[in-house]
Amino acid sequence: MKLLTRNTDYGIRALAFIVKEEGRVVAVPELVKALKVPRPFLRKILQRLVKKGFIKSYKGVGGGFRPALPADNIYIVEVAKAFQGPVTLNECLLKKDLCPNRKVCPLKRKIDRIEKHVVSELGKITIAELLKG
Amino acid sequence: MKLLTRNTDYGIRALAFIVKEEGRVVAVPELVKALKVPRPFLRKILQRLVKKGFIKSYKGVGGGFRPALPADNIYIVEVAKAFQGPVTLNECLLKKDLCPNRKVCPLKRKIDRIEKHVVSELGKITIAELLKG
DNA sequence: GATAAAAGATACCACAATAGTATCATTTTG
């Protein structure tokens, strides 16, 4: 059971690096060296980060990436969602067969509570906090 | 992101059914009918449950399965572990590159705390409780 | 003892998600 995939991991690391440079435009070769992630893979990840609005990109010579948001406004749960979709731990365990209905089911209630907790905790962690550590 | 896989789900359902029968030996055909899970798949799941000590099996005519533990002593987190391995949300996010060491890393600390919470909450739910619901 | 009904063991196939690669098009600076 993995909470965060490799995509997310690398995405966070790339974001952290770019943010750390405080507005300087960072290009792929630099990131490849710093993060030791295969270049084509990293490129795909960066494109995703751009599309999801975490960073802005600049084409052409001297181009690269810059943050689109302040560091303390980038929550890693959002990055996770960008790469892994919504965080839903389990739709309906035991389906409708053994369980009268979902409103009463103690299992579902608890799974839901766990999920809320995970999302909420993950939603408290920002890139800024990460860089401080 | 899935907290519990189908294996686990079916495993729990099978366990719940077997436990509900209070010591009566339950065979596969009955379980197939009750749970509507394909027979060979269910058999594999049951074998796993036997190996992991949740149920006992009886071969031969009139054979089948009986619980090996009291209902309030079967925790669904254990079933999950049996099918999905240990619950580890993420080993070491950001690896050793951006982060000085794991003892200081605020992200890792938080991920670990989330993981502990998930395991602990999942570890409170028993089959007995499920059957009450 | 033969038969049939059960589970055990094991090997295999299918599908989906993740991980990773490759190629070509577009933009921009000089």
Next chain:
DNA sequence: CAAAATGATACTATTGTGGTATCTTTTATC
């Protein structure tokens, strides 16, 4: 125009999960 960058997109590889098939072993019963 040439070079250096990202955008778009399509493809392959690996892995984990889901699911099937087949054969062996045990045991109750006739």
